[in-house]
Amino acid sequence: MTATPTTARGKQPIPNDAELMFIKTVATGTVHIAVRYSPYDLARQPSVGPVISGGAAFVALSVSPTVTRCGKRTYPQSGRDHLKTGRFADEQLCRACYRTLTEVDQERAFEHDRPEGDPS
Numbered sequence: 001m002t003a004t005p006t007t008a009r010g011k012q013p014i015p016n017d018a019e020l021m022f023i024k025t026v027a028t029g030t031v032h033i034a035v036r037y038s039p040y041d042l043a044r045q046p047s048v049g050p051v052i053s054g055g056a057a058f059v060a061l062s063v064s065p066t067v068t069r070c071g072k073r074t075y076p077q078s079g080r081d082h083l084k085t086g087r088f089a090d091e092q093l094c095r096a097c098y099r100t101l102t103e104v105d106q107e108r109a110f111e112h113d114r115p116e117g118d119p120s
């Protein structure tokens, strides 16, 4: 198993139809960013290799980790150590994840709800 290399240079913009996911590490409160690509985008990516037809690929997808932009492997679907979230303070955003985003996508990263009582 090799970790997905984080590409500091050659930033790739996130496709418009891809979904930005915020995943909170429960232990630290840090909110990481992951991108869920649409099946259409996945099929277009040359690096993925030959597309496996049939149901096996979908089964593999459902148990595979969600890799955040900073290279962390999370399992938000298990709902224990990592949680999908949509409401957090800007300061909780993982800097390493944030730095991988293009300028336009960085704006998308701030399109989230803030906790109640947050003055900003």
Ligand SMILES: [Zn+2]
Binding pocket: 031, 032, 033, 068, 069, 070, 071, 072, 094, 095, 096, 097, 098
């Ligand atoms: Zn991160």
